[in-house]
Amino acid sequence: GAxxxxxxxxxxxxxxxxxxxxxxxLDFQATxxxxxxxxxxxxxxxxxxxxxxxxxxxxxxxxxxxxxINHASLTLSTLTVTSAHPEDSSFYxxxxxxxxxxxxxxxxxxxxxxxxx
Amino acid sequence: xxxxxxxQPEMSVQEAExxxxxxxxxxxxxxxxxxWYKQPPSRQMILVIxxxxxxxxxxxxxxxxxxxxxxxxxxxxxxxxxxxxxxAMYFCAYRSANSGxxxxxxxxxxxLVTP
Numbered sequence: 001g002a003x004x005x006x007x008x009x010x011x012x013x014x015x016x017x018x019x020x021x022x023x024x025x026l027d028f029q030a031t032x033x034x035x036x037x038x039x040x041x042x043x044x045x046x047x048x049x050x051x052x053x054x055x056x057x058x059x060x061x062x063x064x065x066x067x068x069i070n071h072a073s074l075t076l077s078t079l080t081v082t083s084a085h086p087e088d089s090s091f092y093x094x095x096x097x098x099x100x101x102x103x104x105x106x107x108x109x110x111x112x113x114x115x116x117x
Numbered sequence: 118x119x120x121x122x123x124x125q126p127e128m129s130v131q132e133a134e135x136x137x138x139x140x141x142x143x144x145x146x147x148x149x150x151x152x153w154y155k156q157p158p159s160r161q162m163i164l165v166i167x168x169x170x171x172x173x174x175x176x177x178x179x180x181x182x183x184x185x186x187x188x189x190x191x192x193x194x195x196x197x198x199x200x201x202x203x204x205a206m207y208f209c210a211y212r213s214a215n216s217g218x219x220x221x222x223x224x225x226x227x228x229l230v231t232p
Contacts, residue, residue, distance in 0.1 A: 034219050043208065043224045044162075049217060091160060097218055106220060108162035 002028045004096050006109025013084055013116055021079045021112045023094030029074035030096035034106070035067075038091040047092075050077050084116040119144040119211045123223035130199045131231050137184075138194045138226045140209030148214040151185065151192045156225075157205040165207070168192065170214070196228075204230040 003026040013019050023033055032051050036044040048064075050056040050071035058064045066088075068080040077096075081088050093111040098104050120143045130136035142151070153165040168176045168185050175183050180200075184193045196203055206227050210220040 032218060038160075041227075043222045044220075046219050046221070049219055093160075093162065095162070095220070104218075105164065105167075106218075111160045 002026075002096075002098070002105075002107045004030075004094065004107045004109040006094055006112055008112060009110060010113040011115070013114070015085055015116055016083055018080055018082045019084055019114060021081075021092055021094075021114075023077045023079070023096065023109050025075045025096045025098075025107070028096075028098045028107075030077070031074070031099045031104075032097045033071055033077040034095045034097075035069060035077075035079050036093045036095065038093060038111075040091075044093060047079075081114065084114070086116045089114055089116045119146070119149075119213070119221050121209050121211050121221055121223035123207075123209050123226050125226045126224070127227045127229065129229045129231060130196070130203075132199055132201060134199055135195060135197045136199055136228065138196075138207050138209075138228070140192045140194070140223055142190050142192065142209070142211050142223075144190070144211065146213060146215060150212040150214060151183075152210040152212065152220065153181070153183070153192075153194045154208045154210060154222075155203075155205045156208060162208075166194065199230050201230050201232065204228055 005024045007022045035047045048056045048058045056069035071077040094109045095106045122141045149170045151168045155163045166178045180197045206225045208225045209223040
């Protein structure tokens with residue numbers, strides 16, 4: 001089956017620093033990747049949609065200058081949390097979709113737990 | 118924007134029994150997809166079952182089945198012969214067939230399975 005690798009699984013950083021999270025599709029080409037954020041015991045909230053080679057589309061309320069998304073290749077998307085603050089602490093999950101229209105399934109990474117101290 | 122509502126924050130079922138998780142959604146689209154995902158403590162999202170809106174027949178995957186009522190915009194999940202490994206958060210999700218293709222999730226239902 002299709003595998004999406006997300007790295008790191010967890011990270012602790014100091015307030016004011018930046019953190020990069022990688023999302024890789026290991027055995028398929030991901031036309032589109034999605035980044036979600038999940039607070040404890042809450043749902044997954046879509047942050048942004050990224051298509052390979054183009055700028056990401058951010059959901060309302062998501063600061064694009066704070067959450068930088070790069071989808072430079074068909075197998076890699078990165079989310080960089082810039083100047084992180086404690087309120088950015090959360091669980092971040094990526095998902096990837098191969099080509100094939102709406103029928104193509106989404107494959108999820110294992111998520112990254114970010115703690116900002 | 119489409120909204121997905123799961124009105125049961127928590128549910129409990131005894132092992133081997135049957136439980137139904139509720140989900141309703143709001144959309145003006147006629148073509149879309151609906152999903153149930155399971156998220157165990159590991160936080161990995163696992164697809165349980167999916168339903169295409171244009172199909173009248175309810176989807177079934179082994180012990181999991183759905184009751185899809187398009188007119189009522191309802192999409193419930195039935196788990197038969199519940200097992201301890203079914204304990205998890207269950208999320209109902211909507212996906213447009215027209216654009217974006219992102220999943221729009223409900224708030225989830227925490228399912229507890231008791232021996």
